[in-house]
Amino acid sequence: MADVSRTGTLRVCYDQWAPMTIFPSEGSPGRGVVIDMVDKIYTSAGYEPEYYEVPLARGLDMVADGLCDMLPEYLFSKSSEKYFEYAAEETFSYTTAFVVRQNDPWRYEGIESIKGKRIATGPGWDYSSMSVDYQEYINDPKNSSFVEVIAGYDDVVDRIFHMINDKRVDLYADNELVLQHVLNRLNLNGDLKIVRPGLEKKLVERPIFSKKIAEEKRQELIRIWDEGRLLMKGKDEEMLLRKYNVTFQE
Structure with missing residues (x-):
């Protein structure tokens, strides 16, 4: 007690x-x-x-x-x-995954597979513990036209999902539980999907x-x-x- x-x-x-x-x-x-x-x-x-x-x-x-x-x-x-x-x-210890549009056949197969894709992230978010290559790709100034940094107070992930649905960005990586929750809450299961594998480490x-x-x-x-x-x-x-x-x- x-x-x-x-x-x-x-x-x-x-x-x-x-x-x-x-x-x-x-x-x-x-x-x-x-x-x-x-x-x-x-x-x-x-x-x-x-x-x-x-x-x-x-x-x-x-x-x-x-x-x-x-x-x-x-x-x-x-x-x-x-x-x-x-x-x-x-x-x-979270398994990560990606979210993309339902009709997108893309799968993550290492850093080469994201080249040419428009990636969403947040300000200062650090993926290096899950994939050093992914973080370095996001940080590299020459990739800036393919990386969209979404700032905000409490609705960043929601806005990213809507941006994927609107074809303004192509993919987003996060904790798989977060992706499940947002898909269900925004009722976007018919428009977006979770794809695995995610980044290399949990x-x-x-x-x-x-x-x-x-x-x-x-x-x-x-x-x-x-x-x-x-x-x-x-x-x-x-x-x-x-x-x-x-x-x-x-």
Whole structure:
């Protein structure tokens, strides 16, 4: 049982990446699979989460500056460890896939296969942990006419899907659960499709914690996450995924 005498506020910054992390609205109060996990894990340990819905870049700055204690999902990279401390337990290890138009026979077969295709991405999004070649292709100035960077607050992926449907771009890579969720919510299954394989490696995401937090408290928060996430594997995890109408494909 949680020792409620040590209840405190946990300041959580997060960005929109439905169905994993969602900005709630009046008609749709759910905060997503990963935020539901955070809520269950930390409230059972006596903490009261306080949520800040911000774009990813702003959330990272707020965690680095100590304005937030944690951000629940961020791709793991050695270079980020000087600003944040990662939990040991992943939120998830995601299989990636692409979305294209229904009548497009294209499949990803390495970097040569995307040449001449119009690719959508977001500002500062980093695919290097999944495919160094893909990230280098996007970064290369000579490919800029084939790379469309879509900026925005909470609807970037939605707009990308509509742009593919309108033939303004050709393809987009993301976590397969995100692609499933957006296709279902926008009712575009008749117009767009998910194609596999995705990028070469899985997308590994972990919570990050502010190094501005006192060491003892930071280690406690990390321990609570690591132990709580292990306990949620299996039935509890599957129940949360079903709540948001997504599932990992075999």
